[in-house]
Amino acid sequence: MRLIREFEEHCLEKALAGTIVGGIHPYIGQEAVAVGVSAHLRADDVITSTHRGHGHVLAKGADPKRALAELYGASTGLNRGRGGSMHAADVGLGIYGANGIVGAGAPIAVGAAWAARRAGHDDRVAVAFFGDGALSQGVVLEAFNMAALWSLPVLFVCENNGYATSLPVDRGLAGDPVRRAAGFGLTAAAVDGMDVEAVAEAAGQAVAACRTGAGPHFLECATYRFHGHHTVEHLMGTKYRDDDEVAGARARDPLTRQRARLAPEAADEVDAEIAALIAEAEAFASSSPGSDPRDALDYLYAGTVPARPGA
Numbered sequence: 001m002r003l004i005r006e007f008e009e010h011c012l013e014k015a016l017a018g019t020i021v022g023g024i025h026p027y028i029g030q031e032a033v034a035v036g037v038s039a040h041l042r043a044d045d046v047i048t049s050t051h052r053g054h055g056h057v058l059a060k061g062a063d064p065k066r067a068l069a070e071l072y073g074a075s076t077g078l079n080r081g082r083g084g085s086m087h088a089a090d091v092g093l094g095i096y097g098a099n100g101i102v103g104a105g106a107p108i109a110v111g112a113a114w115a116a117r118r119a120g121h122d123d124r125v126a127v128a129f130f131g132d133g134a135l136s137q138g139v140v141l142e143a144f145n146m147a148a149l150w151s152l153p154v155l156f157v158c159e160n161n162g163y164a165t166s167l168p169v170d171r172g173l174a175g176d177p178v179r180r181a182a183g184f185g186l187t188a189a190a191v192d193g194m195d196v197e198a199v200a201e202a203a204g205q206a207v208a209a210c211r212t213g214a215g216p217h218f219l220e221c222a223t224y225r226f227h228g229h230h231t232v233e234h235l236m237g238t239k240y241r242d243d244d245e246v247a248g249a250r251a252r253d254p255l256t257r258q259r260a261r262l263a264p265e266a267a268d269e270v271d272a273e274i275a276a277l278i279a280e281a282e283a284f285a286s287s288s289p290g291s292d293p294r295d296a297l298d299y300l301y302a303g304t305v306p307a308r309p310g311a
């Protein structure tokens with residue numbers, strides 16, 4: 001969690017300064033979800049992510065240096081600087097991409113789980129992270145249906161931070177997320193998404209059940225983003241949450257809660273290690289060459305996929 005927090009705060013500073021072009025969607029406050037779930041994933045498991053995906057990518061094992069270089073548009077980035085903040089991926093680590101389309105990762109996760117089963121990897125799990133706003137996206141509900149119909153090992157993780165951009169969840173979502181997922185036949189539960197150990201316990205049970213053929217699971221994690229939906233809100237002065245609400249959420253900061261469970265010396269050691277990693281990432285990213293516009297059209301198509309008959 002400390003790595004994600006420091007990485008995000010560094011990116012926030014760089015986005016507001018214009019070093020990261022286009023801004024970012026900060027994940028600060030939601031770290032317990034990415035870490036609690038990913039703690040149970042193997043290297044060959046798959047995740048799909050959201051437009052707020054830095055935390056998921058790092059928790060699954062992405063190199064912070066290459067992740068930051070990706071945001072800087074550098075050729076050394078995870079995707080040669082082409083994906084940027086919202087599309088970072090590392091297929092070799094099972095990271096099938098952050099995604100700028102709300103809910104679009106859910107059907108990709110279902111497809112990955114289905115493909116793994118077809119290849120004989122029955123215990124490989126696919127995790128789809130998405131926000132509460134995605135619960136009304138048709139592709140997410142279709143993903144629920146297909147995963148349940150085929151009893152696929154998919155864990156759907158809803159990060160309910162209370163707002164779909166600026167729309168409060170109780171004004172945009174009918175019914176209860178857990179009951180909605182259960183209606184499709186998924187095993188569904190809710191957990192405190194501001195407590196990494198609570199998330200880890202619930203996710204551990206769900207992932208283990210998926211591996212042993214119990215079919216898809218759904219986990220609603222009640223969390224909160226401390227900053228706006230996007231860094232542009234800082235620049236525009238957009239405000240739709242009162243200060244007391246934000247302060248109340250910060251009082252439940254998952255990092256503060258977890259730090260209280262550690263010996264002070266151990267926590268300080270982690271802080272020092274992370275500070276060094278972020279400094280190393282900044283040096284790497286800021287000194288990396290930018291992408292070359294002359295090869296902008298490269299990598300648009302997979303070169304190893306044979307043409308289909310008639311194509």
